[in-house]
Amino acid sequence: MTERRAFDGIVVLDLSQVYNGPYCTLLLGQLGAEIIKIEPFRGEPVRWRVVGEQQTAAFDLLNGGKKSLRLDLKNPRGRELFLRLVSRADVVVENFAPGTLQRLSLGYEVLAQANERIILASGRGYGASTPQAEMRAMDLTIQAVTGVMATTGRPDQPPTKAGPAVADFFGGTHLMGAVAAALYQRTVTGRGQHVEVAMQDAVTPSLASSIAGHLDSGGTLPERTGNRHGGLAVCPYNVYPASDGWVAILCMTDGHWQSLCRLMDRADLAGDPAYASPPARVAQMDKLDEIVAMWTGQLNRDAIVGRLQAAGVPCAAVLGLPDVMAGPLVGADGMIRPVRGAGDHPAYVFGSPLRLADSPPLPAEAAPDLGEHTEEILVRRLGLDASEVRELRDENIV
Template sequence: MKPVDGKALQRIRVLDLTRVRAGPTCIRQFADWGADVIKIESPESMEVSDGWGGMRDGPDFQNLHRNKRSLTINLKDPKGKAIFYRLVEKADVVVENFRPDVKFRLNIDYETLSKINPRIVYASISGFGQDGPYAKRPGFDHIVQGMGGLMSITGDPAHGPMRTGIAVADTGSGLYCALAIMTALFEREDSGKGQWVQVSLLQTMIAMLDFQAARWLMLNEIPSQPGNNHPTSIPTGVYPTADGHINIAAGEQAMFLRLCNAIGRPDLIEVENFSTEENRSIHRNELNHVLSDITRRRKSSEWLSIMEKGHVAAGPIYRVNEMFDDAQIKHLKMAAPVDHKRIGKIKLVAQPFSMSRTPCEIRTAAPDRGENTVEILTSLDYSDREIEALRQEGVI
């Protein structure tokens, strides 16, 4: 089936066994681009839910699980497993983030499912990997931020290690997993075969350290906490103003010269301690003190206007409400509207990339648990009587 405008991934069917954040972040990359995503949940009779304690209509759940259909199955019941296997026959992707041993106990591991459908791409997200000495440990974003080195390079040294304000290991793992699945689907076009994709929060966190990790691997340099300073490019950081703070990034030589001219201090480039990028890095505290004394004299809006006219990289430091009120962010349409049957019109976070012919679309709010069970089972040729019997037995 050829994709039509607006649904780039409509040919793809994804079976979503994920919970919490990393897995749903991965799945969202498929759902928003038109894939048929079936979120598989436990029946209410099992008293197990991904609704996060009754917060299914809350912003987090709605933002993660939009554009999906929901099917309830008891995967511990042979009849429930039979339903799942029938779905696998026509699916392209299965994604799970159980503890590494759970899928084998349930007989829904890659080896088992690949015998049903050799083209299936099976993705597993874990905290520390599918095997190895830490494989059975519970994996949480906060723990991995520490183990993966991020907390040691985040925050001010005077206050000790600091986690980031977002679940960066979870979100990064979901995005890496989506990329890995896309890669496997692309390779399948040549081989005709699926494969098992594995992503862990710990590996993701290390990969996301990027140049900071490479500094150790190549130079044996241990990065430290730079606070609001850039690790190597000075001056780059947060500077006080008469009514708040702004960001300035002027580490490169030509940019620093423009900054000096913009703030009315062209003489600073002649100061030996500030004359080169290397000297500014060494004498960062001295330079930041000089700049801060100057930036405190005007309001943030005045400095931002001056910096823009002087072609100096600078920007405001927004709270979230202020960020969404910015003209450029409104232009980029990062708040995407959708209708929710109980709440009414809501807005969710839009995708950060666009395509000219097949844009993404937030079509539906997150489904209620089991909202599409009858619809999906009917498509698998279950009769109304069979569906009701399955419900009575607690299979669905």
């Protein structure tokens, strides 16, 4: 049987940059779409943001397997070439500052004139109905306005950004979902459409525990709870010391709590009505955290995790980045895949978290050099000959 993937035959013109849009197109590409990354002459910002001439690891991670076309969209001829590509494509993805496509005379109405089936997918910072809709946004600013920073850190410390770029990647994931929905709807209507996803909207549901805690308590709970449950509704729920590091442990159910008590040899706690329900345990949170920490501090991480897992109690060792890069997430079928980049230098690209039984994963490929596929794309997709490509290069259009 011929191997096919979910988005085989779909052509995506990727105008996006940094993390939000490139993650959307990475996911589409890993399901079979052909991704043509269209960049300005100096490349997108993430390529060279570290001092030096070698492209950054961040660019490598998010752009594996894409094709790179260098194109000046501000030049009328470059714009004309782009619209010719649009006429033969399925999706355009962008996450420019608000109004950028309109200033380039490449808004959705113009794209739809070139191809009524085109889907324009726009990654935005703020929701269209919010006062900030026209403001520029980055992951940090979205964390600031959505409550992510206010709910991250300890109560006696300033608001802290989340370590991961949660707004960028939640936004990119939701944008990919919107593209998939629009492609499906096109099979019914025969038309494309403009889809938008605001990072502000995409990240807000992840605050469910904190928002619920705020509502349920009438606004009396602290916003920042450190490593404790965001709504302070679960206990034990924390990061506890081991003899060689740290372990995250949580007891979501009474059964988890009873199992933990048996492991700690604390039958007195298991049978004590003062700890018999989630609210009762939450009321004694400081005391219980101290008790659990006394037990974990006597054991190493592996011993704690082994015993808790065997008893069915949710837990995990807290791993640093060196541990992660030396662990099972890295490998040919992992989420972080080793490849050989330009000049045969070692690099990594992200794998896909989307697992479809009938859409096998693509082999990992390195991120492209800037403009690496320019001639291939112009010749194969637009039918230009070598002399025309040379002329475009000479005029600094490609």
